[in-house]
Amino acid sequence: MTPAALTGGFADAPLQSAQAFRSILQAMARPGTIHDLTGALPPPPLSVAAGVALLTLADPSTPVHLAGATDTPAVRGWLAFHLGAPLVGAEEADFALGTWADLQPVSRFRIGQPDYPDRSATLIVAVDHLEPEGVRLCGPGIRGAAQLSLPGIPALQANAAMFPLGFDCLFTCGTRIAALPRSTRLEVL
Amino acid sequence: MYVAVKGGERAIDNAHAWLAEERRGDLAVAELTLGQIREQLRLSVNRVMAEGSLYDPDLAALAIKQARGDLIEAIFLIRAYRTTLPRLGGSWPVDTAEMAIDRRISATFKDLPGGQILGPTFDYTHRLLDFRLAADGEAPVPAATATPSPDAVPHVMGLLDRDGLIEPAPVTDGTPRDLTRAPLELPADRALRLQAITRADEGFLLSLAYSTQRGYGRTHAFVGELRIGTVAVEVDIPELGFSVAIGEVELTECETVNQFTGSATQPPQFTRGYGLVFGQSERKAIAMSLVDRALRWQELGEDFVGAPAQDEEFVLSHCDNVQATGFLEHIKLPHYVDFQAELELLRRLRHDTQRMASQQNAEAAE
Amino acid sequence: MTDTAYNFAYLDEQTKRMLRRAILKAIAVPGYQVPFASREMPMPYGWGTGGVQVTAACLCPDDRLKVIDQGADDTTNAVSIRKFFQRTAGVATTERTAEATVIQTRHRIPEAPLTEDQILVYQVPIPEPLRFLEPRETETRKMHELEEYGLMHVKLYEDIARHGHIATSYAYPVKVEGRYVMDPSPIPKFDNPKLSDCPAIQLFGAGREQRIYALPPYTQVVSLDFEDHPFVASRAQHDCDLCGADGSYLDEVIIDDLGGRMFVCSDTDFCTTRRELGHIGRLGAPMTDEVA
Incomplete structure (x- = not known):
């Protein structure tokens, strides 16, 4: 473990995680809205927002999958020190990190069981561009309709079609975050 | 002019102050020390540790004092305290075969290796009030002492097991689910059931076990062995690379030998019931092993006869006295909003019925 | 603190x-x-x-x-x-x-x-x-x-x-x-x-x-309801006796042992806010500092 692995966590975990959770809750409860998520400095290629989301939600009881270029010794070391989360394959993960391309095929991730739809993965997807534009969203949490710049629309539509099964997504870009729960329906304009 | 009742905050503060005063009682009587409770009300301390799921006699004594001797309230205090404690790690399973024995009896064999050790038991006392204790008591006659045998005392069940007369209980390496860290999921496996009933309410478990003896899911239990004593608790220290003993706990273990199963292809064998409880908690350990055995009907290919003690969902959902007492007593809280809704509904239904009745009367009169 | x-x-x-x-x-x-x-x-x-x-x-x-x-x-x-x-x-x-x-x-x-x-x-x-x-x-x-x-x-x-x-x-x-x-x-x-x-x-x-x-x-x-029995939210038969509101959920308060009763908003903040704005019900009085 490198000394870098020991830095970049929350300075005041109870307060920072509370504030971070409220942003993530707002993002998940209002798909299409974009929120700031700061307070930690994870090693690249993890974004600040992805690092904060992990610190807020993951711990030794949640297996994490590092996809593609995310799986570096620095990221592994940082996760081991700050989260203690076990690293696993895509099929067993509670949380998975990577770019949309890294995470393919997303059909590998847990979508819950018909009697326990909550036992599903949350994908923390790194995107280069996160704006309230593009595909049209509607469903719970959205008054009328919203828009969000999203990758992989056919796969996300297929995911929504499985409701109440499906994975849920957090999209991170630098210090910003938006979310897409499985309940959101997507329409290409 | 009506003014709505206010001052909930002051009422609560006053109630708490009065409670503290009542707890202390007559100031002319010396205050109880935790040491007195721990040493002289040890069976209460044991029950609070067992159902509170926290082995700490001093904290249990404090809880009993604070709860004015209400053991369910004391158990609740302990549970609420333990839930905030960080989980630093898990111990190795304790080895009851290595127990330093205070008491060990078998009802199935007259004599056996290791012997019958009666220990400090109420069993053969005559239940006559001892007024010498009321008269500020005198120091009891010291008990006779004997040198404990350094040899481990083998389990009775092992003797039956060697001859294949009882169902095998293979050792597994699996980590059992943790009832305090994951929501109860049904159906449960045996490990989870045992976790739930070892901290279950003693009275509830006693009555369930008694009901099996009276025919509601009968399992013909014999006490194969009941042992009470202390065992070492060992944890792995990753930095050292080996495990060390961090202390010892007093446990009561009960293993029952129950009615046999068998089939055309399988020779008949006795079956097992198991109980393990913190402290000297004999009644609870025996009840636990009877209820454990009754809950195993499915894996042993028996019929579900509809007995409460066989019904896993019924037993596990209702055995916890902290849950039960909270929900039972919450009906003391105001419910006037729901009551008002019911009141209005009832008035409307009565109004409709009366109107219909008077219409019918009017029609009949025409 | x-x-x-x-x-x-x-x-x-x-x-x-x-x-x-x-x-x-x-x-x-x-x-x-x-x-x-x-x-x-x-x-x-x-x-x-x-x-x-x-x-x-x-x-x-x-x-x-x-x-x-x-x-x-x-x-x-x-x-x-x-x-x-x-x-x-x-x-x-x-x-x-x-x-x-x-x-x-x-x-x-x-x-x-x-x-x-x-x-x-x-x-x-x-x-x-x-x-x-x-x-x-x-x-x-x-x-x-x-x-x-x-x-x-x-x-x-x-x-x-x-x-x-x-x-x-x-x-x-x-x-x-x-x-x-x-x-x-x-x-x-x-x-x-x-x-x-x-x-x-x-x-x-x-x-x-x-x-x-x-x-x-x-x-x-x-x-949940039925076509021939649509859901109807209950509605009180009275106005609030303190603030006069006619669409709020009311508690029934028994005020004597002769069957006398009054109806007041169950939402105390809603009732107080209305009274502060000068609304007065059947048994209400104007808000003063001592009542508030």
Whole structure:
């Protein structure tokens, strides 16, 4: 473990995680809205927002999958020190990190069981561009309709079609975050 | 002019102050020390540790004092305290075969290796009030002492097991689910059931076990062995690379030998019931092993006869006295909003019925 | 002043993470009850432990917390829970619905419309809407999986056959986004219409039963009914005797032993605010400093 692995966590975990959770809750409860998520400095290629989301939600009881270029010794070391989360394959993960391309095929991730739809993965997807534009969203949490710049629309539509099964997504870009729960329906304009 | 009742905050503060005063009682009587409770009300301390799921006699004594001797309230205090404690790690399973024995009896064999050790038991006392204790008591006659045998005392069940007369209980390496860290999921496996009933309410478990003896899911239990004593608790220290003993706990273990199963292809064998409880908690350990055995009907290919003690969902959902007492007593809280809704509904239904009745009367009169 | 012997908002961080994960899954599947490893809290089960855990997982230091029981801020259990969070989280508290960012409630939805800046946390005793029709969790879980809600309709219809009305006046079951049947907690059915299309986030916590469920903002929530017996939210026959409001939910107060009674808003903040604005009911008096 490198000394870098020991830095970049929350300075005041109870307060920072509370504030971070409220942003993530707002993002998940209002798909299409974009929120700031700061307070930690994870090693690249993890974004600040992805690092904060992990610190807020993951711990030794949640297996994490590092996809593609995310799986570096620095990221592994940082996760081991700050989260203690076990690293696993895509099929067993509670949380998975990577770019949309890294995470393919997303059909590998847990979508819950018909009697326990909550036992599903949350994908923390790194995107280069996160704006309230593009595909049209509607469903719970959205008054009328919203828009969000999203990758992989056919796969996300297929995911929504499985409701109440499906994975849920957090999209991170630098210090910003938006979310897409499985309940959101997507329409290409 | 009506003014709505206010001052909930002051009422609560006053109630708490009065409670503290009542707890202390007559100031002319010396205050109880935790040491007195721990040493002289040890069976209460044991029950609070067992159902509170926290082995700490001093904290249990404090809880009993604070709860004015209400053991369910004391158990609740302990549970609420333990839930905030960080989980630093898990111990190795304790080895009851290595127990330093205070008491060990078998009802199935007259004599056996290791012997019958009666220990400090109420069993053969005559239940006559001892007024010498009321008269500020005198120091009891010291008990006779004997040198404990350094040899481990083998389990009775092992003797039956060697001859294949009882169902095998293979050792597994699996980590059992943790009832305090994951929501109860049904159906449960045996490990989870045992976790739930070892901290279950003693009275509830006693009555369930008694009901099996009276025919509601009968399992013909014999006490194969009941042992009470202390065992070492060992944890792995990753930095050292080996495990060390961090202390010892007093446990009561009960293993029952129950009615046999068998089939055309399988020779008949006795079956097992198991109980393990913190402290000297004999009644609870025996009840636990009877209820454990009754809950195993499915894996042993028996019929579900509809007995409460066989019904896993019924037993596990209702055995916890902290849950039960909270929900039972919450009906003391105001419910006037729901009551008002019911009141209005009832008035409307009565109004409709009366109107219909008077219409019918009017029609009949025409 | 915060009690430094405990972590912020009482719970340890690992417990809060567990709760937060459950809340997010509950948001993602509206109306579905997510199992969670409920902790023993320093108040008894059945006294709001689920709501307290959900509130503890959501609270931020800059929140302004309101706690109500039966619509009132000064009922003893509401006072007790509010004090708990003042002590363990050091958050500001308020009785004003409009000023609150987090509202924990038992048995009511405030009369004042909620906003996008608010979270409403419900205390739930029995989260399973099918529980009194089928006591077994293993069975009700299957019924939700298969959307087998016929039993609930049969029960409601039997009411109509016997009484001419659906005889459920509180904890009236709803269907969420056309999928899960949900228990809205024991709110009077008067409050049911406020569940739907609500700008605030609504979270439901059942501590003893170990379940969390949620309604994201603007979720479509429909009270179960029949074409020939549509759902009707109950409506009081009276105006509030203190503030004169004609559309609020009223408590009936017995004022003497001769059958005399009066009706007052169950939502104490709503009533106070109206009286401060000069509204006076049948038995009310103008607000003065000493009454306030």
